[in-house]
Amino acid sequence: MSDALDLLIYLDEALTKNLNSLVIDGFIEKRTSRFIEDRTLNAKTGAEGSNQHYGEDRCIRDERDGYKGKNFTEADTVTTVNRENQSLEGRRFVRREEELTRIFTTFEIHQQLIQGLNQSNLIKELDSSSYSTSNINSGDYVKLSGQISSESMVSYIDSLSNLLSCIGTDNLNSYCKTFKSNNSSFINYDTMYKQVNYLKSLLTTNNSQDMIVKCGNMDVVLTVNNSNFISTYANIYDSADCPCTIIGKVIRKCDSDQCIHLLRKSGQPNFYENFLGCCSPLMENISSAGIYLPEQPRFRVPGESLLLIPISMLI
Numbered sequence: 001m002s003d004a005l006d007l008l009i010y011l012d013e014a015l016t017k018n019l020n021s022l023v024i025d026g027f028i029e030k031r032t033s034r035f036i037e038d039r040t041l042n043a044k045t046g047a048e049g050s051n052q053h054y055g056e057d058r059c060i061r062d063e064r065d066g067y068k069g070k071n072f073t074e075a076d077t078v079t080t081v082n083r084e085n086q087s088l089e090g091r092r093f094v095r096r097e098e099e100l101t102r103i104f105t106t107f108e109i110h111q112q113l114i115q116g117l118n119q120s121n122l123i124k125e126l127d128s129s130s131y132s133t134s135n136i137n138s139g140d141y142v143k144l145s146g147q148i149s150s151e152s153m154v155s156y157i158d159s160l161s162n163l164l165s166c167i168g169t170d171n172l173n174s175y176c177k178t179f180k181s182n183n184s185s186f187i188n189y190d191t192m193y194k195q196v197n198y199l200k201s202l203l204t205t206n207n208s209q210d211m212i213v214k215c216g217n218m219d220v221v222l223t224v225n226n227s228n229f230i231s232t233y234a235n236i237y238d239s240a241d242c243p244c245t246i247i248g249k250v251i252r253k254c255d256s257d258q259c260i261h262l263l264r265k266s267g268q269p270n271f272y273e274n275f276l277g278c279c280s281p282l283m284e285n286i287s288s289a290g291i292y293l294p295e296q297p298r299f300r301v302p303g304e305s306l307l308l309i310p311i312s313m314l315i
Contacts, residue, residue: 008107009239010313012228016110019311023116110312114247117141123247126215133218133253133304140250142308146215150240151297153262154209157200159294164193167291176285192279195272202266210262211236212301213246219305221260222246222313245314252307259300260307273299 117123124136126144136142164172172189203209211222226236254260263269276296287293 006245006314008110008230008312009244009315010224010229010310011106011110012225012309012311013106015309015311016106016113020109020113020116023113023120023122113311133306136250136253136306138250138253141248141311142250142306143245143247144213144215144220145243145245146213146220147243148237148240149212149214149219150237151212152209152237153297153299154200154203155237156294156297157196157203161193161196161200163286163291163294164189164196167286169193172282172286175289176282187278187282189282192282195275199263199266199272203263205265208265209236210265213244219260219301220246221262221301221305221307222248222310223251223307224310239315242315246308246310247312247314248308248310250306251309254301254303254305254307256303259302260305261300262297263299269299 114123123141123143126133126136126142169189169192176189206225207227208223208225211224213220213222224236229236252260261269261273263272266272276299283293
């Protein structure tokens with residue numbers, strides 16, 4: 001990357017790890033190292049001694065008439081016992097295991113991925129002086145610099161829904177009856193509120209939405225997921241109108257006669273564009289009452305433009 005101190009504000013961690021496995025290594029090495037040693041030493045010594053002495057001295061005299069006898073008996077018994085026991089036992093149990101875990105932070109994995117893409121010449125960098133997409137095709141990985149725009153279809157629909165909810169559709173319908181209008185009456189504020197709420201749910205499915213980045217005279221539409229922003233306590237547009245660097249994959253390239261529809265996520269972009277157009281008289285009635293309306297963004301990004309899935313955004 002051009003500046004190692006660039007601050008990541010958006011990172012698709014799952015996409016980064018999966019791409020890293022393809023560009024760098026398909027695995028993260030983990031080695032276990034442990035050293036366990038058990039030593040046991042037993043020593044035992046003992047001495048036992050026994051000395052026994054037994055002595056007997058016996059004298060017997062036998063006298064009889066005409067006979068005289070004498071018996072003398074001496075007995076001596078000596079018993080000596082000496083016992084000595086000695087034992088020595090030593091045991092040693094050694095079990096060696098190694099455990100070494102190297103944990104890569106998400107930022108480090110991202111940097112490895114970008115370095116790998118650069119070394120493989122897989123990233124096309126758009127020149128800041130001329131944002132020409134002549135050498136850019138769908139499926140290319142690109143790196144470009146631009147300015148985050150505050151233009152947002154989701155923000156507009158959300159603000160419009162909140163406005164209708166705060167004022168109240170009943171109040172708006174009653175107020176609308178005071179105006180003489182030739183417009184069809186089947187589209188009232190109740191219908192408008194329900195459709196706007198449903199459109200909001202479609203545009204925010206899976207917590208994703210469009211973000212527009214101005215790159216010179218060209219608009220780049222990013223399909224971002226709100227959960228991928230680094231700071232979970234920050235808003236998606238906290239960095240609006242700030243310069244940023246984007247690395248991502250081009251999923252669509254539009255020529256001068258094409259456009260990117262900002263309501264495409266609904267699956268019926270033309271229908272909802274026409275419906276919001278039919279609601280213009282109702283919006284004019286609200287405006288005539290002195291209520292400031294949210295600024296309606298464009299429904300289409302016309303001309304030469306790119307639709308990207310961002311891997312990361314840096315400021």
